[in-house]
Amino acid sequence: MPERGPNLSIAASAASASPLSAAAVSAAAASAPLDGSRRPGRRLPRGIWALVPVAVLVLLFFYPLALILQQGLTGDAHRFSLHHLFRALSTHEFFNSLYHTVTIALTASAGCLVLGFVLSLILSFVPFPGARWVGRLIDTFVALPTFLVALAFTFIYGSAGLFNQSLMHVFGLPHAPMSFLYTQWGLVLSEITVYTPFVMRPLLASFSLIDPSQIEVASSLGARPLRIIRKIILPAAIPALIAGGSLCLLLTVNEFGIVLFIGAKGIVTLPMLVYVKAIQESDYAGACLIATVNIVLSFTLYAIYRTVVHHWGGHRAGLV
Numbered sequence: 001m002p003e004r005g006p007n008l009s010i011a012a013s014a015a016s017a018s019p020l021s022a023a024a025v026s027a028a029a030a031s032a033p034l035d036g037s038r039r040p041g042r043r044l045p046r047g048i049w050a051l052v053p054v055a056v057l058v059l060l061f062f063y064p065l066a067l068i069l070q071q072g073l074t075g076d077a078h079r080f081s082l083h084h085l086f087r088a089l090s091t092h093e094f095f096n097s098l099y100h101t102v103t104i105a106l107t108a109s110a111g112c113l114v115l116g117f118v119l120s121l122i123l124s125f126v127p128f129p130g131a132r133w134v135g136r137l138i139d140t141f142v143a144l145p146t147f148l149v150a151l152a153f154t155f156i157y158g159s160a161g162l163f164n165q166s167l168m169h170v171f172g173l174p175h176a177p178m179s180f181l182y183t184q185w186g187l188v189l190s191e192i193t194v195y196t197p198f199v200m201r202p203l204l205a206s207f208s209l210i211d212p213s214q215i216e217v218a219s220s221l222g223a224r225p226l227r228i229i230r231k232i233i234l235p236a237a238i239p240a241l242i243a244g245g246s247l248c249l250l251l252t253v254n255e256f257g258i259v260l261f262i263g264a265k266g267i268v269t270l271p272m273l274v275y276v277k278a279i280q281e282s283d284y285a286g287a288c289l290i291a292t293v294n295i296v297l298s299f300t301l302y303a304i305y306r307t308v309v310h311h312w313g314g315h316r317a318g319l320v
Contacts, residue, residue, distance in 0.1 A: 065295070072288035088289040093273065097290075101269040104184060105252040108191035112248045113241055115192060116199030121229070124207040125215070135204065141197045149194050150261040157181040182264050190258045195251055199244035206240040207233070246305035254298055270294045
């Protein structure tokens, strides 16, 4: 028989002194080690858990990115030279695509901000039957692929679309009178339709935090709706507007499906130029260099987006 350790002797004396707690003390004594020592468990270093996400990022992101950069700087001859970089980034085609990318992204983001702010105001402060259903219907655009909107616009505003065919039939026109869909403004309108819900979601969350009594008091004191919007609603919406606008800018810079599907004449963006270089011209070195520029631009915009969200408070803007 092993000798009683201090834990067992203490448990026995406590059990005799307090009969009501004898069962609890006996259970504690049974679970305690006989020699009074505690064996430390084996624990893995905390840093080892970081190896899994790091390995995934290296294999699925950084390694392909390194291959793209290597192909762009070495070319098909696999010899490092900056000549490929200067040749690809000094052409009129590249600057033209960069101009269209930035212009369309800025214009579409501004349109998303204006339209999203107006629609969010109506859904939040102008009660009407079915407002909640309309808001959820607008949210479904987030789940739809972008080319579906371009396809719908083609059926409505295209050369053989509903509007053009109706006008040609009514007025006896030989050609389609509306051709704006195949211009830069058609692309902007399509992207505004797709990405406006990305502005409305944080705006609706921000508007839900506004105390209705503030609006009621301002209205009872004679403030007009525009003054209420300017003095009460707009200051509360600025964080959501900045966060949603930054996200729209990031998404529109990388938009490819709408530009490819509509096929606007003479409008080539950076993602479209990568496609043209790689698929149509088989210039993989040039495509990789332009893709690298697009990635750097996207990372820069994402860093700005995260900085803005952190500064203004992403939780107040309804972001996760």
